[in-house]
Amino acid sequence: MVASSVLGFPRQGVLRDLKKATEAYWAGKISQSDLLAEGKRLRLAHWKIMKDAGVDIIPSNDFAYYDHVLDHIQLFNAIPDRYSKHGLDTIDQYFAMGRGHQKDGIDVPSLEMVKWFDSNYHYVKPTFQDNQTFKLADDPKPVRHFLEAKEAGITTRPVILGPVSFLHLGKADRGQSVQPIDLLDKLLPVYVELLEALKKAGVEDVQIDEPILVFDLPPKVKEAFKPAYEKLSGDFLPRLLLATYFGDIVHNLDVLPSIQHLYGLHIDLVRNPEQLESIVSQLGPQQILSAGVVDGRNIWKTNFKRAIEIVESTIQKVGKERVIVATSSSLLHVPHTLDSEKKLDPEVKDWFAFAVQKVSEVVVIAKAVTEGPAAVREELEANAKSMAARASSKRTNNQSVKDRLAKVNDEMHNRQSPFPERHSQQKEHLKLPTFPTTTIGSFPQTSEIRIQRNKFTKGEITEEEYNKFIENEIDQVIKIQDELDLDVYVHGEPERNDMVQYFGERLDGYVFTTHAWVQSYGSRCVRPPIIVGDISRPAPMTVKESKYAASKSKKPMKGMLTGPITCLRWSFPRDDIHQSVQAQQLALALRDEVVDLESAGIYVIQVDEPALREGLPLRTGRERENYLSWAVDAFKLATSGVKDSTQIHSHFCYSEFQDFFHAIAALDADVLSIENSKSDAKLLQVFVDTAYPRHIGPGVYDIHSPRVPSEQEMKDRVAEMRRYLRPDQLWINPDCGLKTRQWKETKEALTNMVNAAKFYREKTATA
Numbered sequence: 001m002v003a004s005s006v007l008g009f010p011r012q013g014v015l016r017d018l019k020k021a022t023e024a025y026w027a028g029k030i031s032q033s034d035l036l037a038e039g040k041r042l043r044l045a046h047w048k049i050m051k052d053a054g055v056d057i058i059p060s061n062d063f064a065y066y067d068h069v070l071d072h073i074q075l076f077n078a079i080p081d082r083y084s085k086h087g088l089d090t091i092d093q094y095f096a097m098g099r100g101h102q103k104d105g106i107d108v109p110s111l112e113m114v115k116w117f118d119s120n121y122h123y124v125k126p127t128f129q130d131n132q133t134f135k136l137a138d139d140p141k142p143v144r145h146f147l148e149a150k151e152a153g154i155t156t157r158p159v160i161l162g163p164v165s166f167l168h169l170g171k172a173d174r175g176q177s178v179q180p181i182d183l184l185d186k187l188l189p190v191y192v193e194l195l196e197a198l199k200k201a202g203v204e205d206v207q208i209d210e211p212i213l214v215f216d217l218p219p220k221v222k223e224a225f226k227p228a229y230e231k232l233s234g235d236f237l238p239r240l241l242l243a244t245y246f247g248d249i250v251h252n253l254d255v256l257p258s259i260q261h262l263y264g265l266h267i268d269l270v271r272n273p274e275q276l277e278s279i280v281s282q283l284g285p286q287q288i289l290s291a292g293v294v295d296g297r298n299i300w301k302t303n304f305k306r307a308i309e310i311v312e313s314t315i316q317k318v319g320k321e322r323v324i325v326a327t328s329s330s331l332l333h334v335p336h337t338l339d340s341e342k343k344l345d346p347e348v349k350d351w352f353a354f355a356v357q358k359v360s361e362v363v364v365i366a367k368a369v370t371e372g373p374a375a376v377r378e379e380l381e382a383n384a385k386s387m388a389a390r391a392s393s394k395r396t397n398n399q400s401v402k403d404r405l406a407k408v409n410d411e412m413h414n415r416q417s418p419f420p421e422r423h424s425q426q427k428e429h430l431k432l433p434t435f436p437t438t439t440i441g442s443f444p445q446t447s448e449i450r451i452q453r454n455k456f457t458k459g460e461i462t463e464e465e466y467n468k469f470i471e472n473e474i475d476q477v478i479k480i481q482d483e484l485d486l487d488v489y490v491h492g493e494p495e496r497n498d499m500v501q502y503f504g505e506r507l508d509g510y511v512f513t514t515h516a517w518v519q520s521y522g523s524r525c526v527r528p529p530i531i532v533g534d535i536s537r538p539a540p541m542t543v544k545e546s547k548y549a550a551s552k553s554k555k556p557m558k559g560m561l562t563g564p565i566t567c568l569r570w571s572f573p574r575d576d577i578h579q580s581v582q583a584q585q586l587a588l589a590l591r592d593e594v595v596d597l598e599s600a601g602i603y604v605i606q607v608d609e610p611a612l613r614e615g616l617p618l619r620t621g622r623e624r625e626n627y628l629s630w631a632v633d634a635f636k637l638a639t640s641g642v643k644d645s646t647q648i649h650s651h652f653c654y655s656e657f658q659d660f661f662h663a664i665a666a667l668d669a670d671v672l673s674i675e676n677s678k679s680d681a682k683l684l685q686v687f688v689d690t691a692y693p694r695h696i697g698p699g700v701y702d703i704h705s706p707r708v709p710s711e712q713e714m715k716d717r718v719a720e721m722r723r724y725l726r727p728d729q730l731w732i733n734p735d736c737g738l739k740t741r742q743w744k745e746t747k748e749a750l751t752n753m754v755n756a757a758k759f760y761r762e763k764t765a766t767a
């Protein structure tokens, strides 16, 4: 029999129940036990969905209140002193690491949070000390959750992050120099202890994730697998199925023979079906292959015919008893259920599968290969019909979009003049002081804004009333920026539900959902729009609000757009045409918007590309350069239609550019704002090494945390930046937009930020 398996399930629940409970707990509206009870309810509900669907191998310990990597930090007691010394309750200490803690006399910023591989999910980075020790938590969560499921009559396979990935995905704490992988010997005994405890609780198999095997790894990290997995195997421990996802592991094949004593291996055959042959050739004679054929990263229905062919070919190679049919990765990255979507056009709804539907898909595929296609004939026929309908739909063939694309030429990718000429015109035109201050676009999305938007969506208020409300919000935001004395203003983005969803809702070729939420970080979720066809812009998308704001402000107003790559990456993209074509279609739509903004009197335009980096293929080499080439072209196509005197900004909320700086430079943006407050200012060295000529605003404070940094902290940060950047080059801004913050902390933090900028402005003037 071929077993079916799911690598992980979304945590939030049908209506983002976990988000609501967590935020209510933070706000002091529910108790700790209420929150824990809600977590338990959700876990049980999700296990039951999988059990009722007939899944053979159901995951546990995939649930996390904030982030699963953070769970492991606490599980192994890799908790920096600054969090452990206050005697906080376990869960509060956990949230303090995730989001910072600033109350009851405790003031500690969060740990760094970064992208999980090439997804839009963020994990909390393990942060190690030179004298790091590890200790297994009392009552370890993987054991507790396994027993919880068992009590409900559900046998699960716990998921844990493997020791090599846990270390490699971490970093040395600020001021420390330890190389995380050197901590392996100290960490392994704690893994053994955990596995022993799991075995004692009745666990037979564990899914141990080592996703870093998809990267190009330093030799030292590669060599760490052998000793690690030797120590983690033995009759006294559960059997281990090592899981990889989001890429192929063929380049790390030489690691596999060293871990032959593993029970099995999981590989992603959605991304890289071609790796099957090589992997199978390295499997030991008894080892299981878990074939990831149901996409954990996108919402398209699985093509059963294709998936069954892959599984059948695996069976031919290793035999039925050694194959598992699985999701390609955890389903964390897809929304909960399609059943909640009552407004989707039935034509496209028939093309989609969310987590609940994907759970059934693995069961159908496993049954098809176990019992033969006749056992699931109806499902196979319906699936073939959906595939055919999608392939022949009119949505995917818009001739006018194709015609316009054919006319794109090189000239359309370049600004009229090089930067020095543009800069002198912009200087004349905008008259900005040194160390100009600005924000990244969004101001707090208050519950009042969300309530009014919700009322408008439901038809409870008219468009006129909603527009009036938005204008009033813009008025307020301008008044506050006047009071703060910022230099380049923004309109605050009150009309936007999300920086990608908003554009998806205004472009042809997209559909959007009502409940299809996906966790982005902590309690924050996004509702990615879905690209179903060729993209075009039926009408201006942002001009009305920006024009209104500009008419009310005395300082330059920055127009605010989401760039083509970010629109692509944070949507669910099509899988029937190359992403470069989708990016080009988006770029042309945005180019029209940029030109329309300029015509409306907006002379500073920011085109956000925070997703540019996460789109980088995970391995270095030709594939990466190819991506960067079309991604940079898309940005330039979107932004090059304006005059020299119009200043193009771009924004990235990450600080690691080292591996693709040439692409950032090639964007030719007049001003870049980047995240920098939580990373080492040394990362700015790349701007020095490359003699980067244009302007940069490295964020001076972290916006993910409610904590307000003092004026002195920001001055210190600016002082560090000044070691790398020329005074005439440096802008002062936060790390990212302020939509998740409250007004009180926003005003306080920005006051400190503007004061820090003024301090340096005066100092430079008198020097």
Ligand SMILES: CN1c2c(nc(N)[nH]c2=O)NC[C@@H]1CNc1ccc(C(=O)N[C@@H](CCC(=O)N[C@@H](CCC(=O)N[C@@H](CCC(=O)O)C(=O)O)C(=O)O)C(=O)O)cc1
Pocket: 120, 445, 447, 450, 451, 453, 454, 496, 497, 498, 499, 500, 501, 520, 521, 523, 524, 525, 526, 527, 570, 610, 653, 736, 739, 740
């Ligand atoms: C900058 N980032 C973004 C990423 N991806 C995106 N797609 N967008 C981003 O901005 N990736 C990297 C980072 C991640 N950062 C964030 C930051 C903030 C959020 C966030 O705040 N998400 C919100 C949801 C946003 C949204 O769409 N809001 C809707 C309201 C929807 C809603 O809650 N409706 C209620 C009813 C209304 C009410 O009564 O409040 C309901 O449906 O129940 C809107 O504004 O209209 C979040 O709350 O999690 C995400 C990623």
Ligand SMILES: N[C@@H](CCS)C(=O)O
Pocket: 440, 441, 442, 499, 560, 608, 610, 651, 653, 736, 737, 738, 739
């Ligand atoms: N303009 C957006 C960028 C977020 S990455 C914002 O300010 O929210």
Ligand SMILES: [Zn+2]
Pocket: 440, 610, 651, 652, 653, 735, 736, 737
């Ligand atoms: Zn950002």
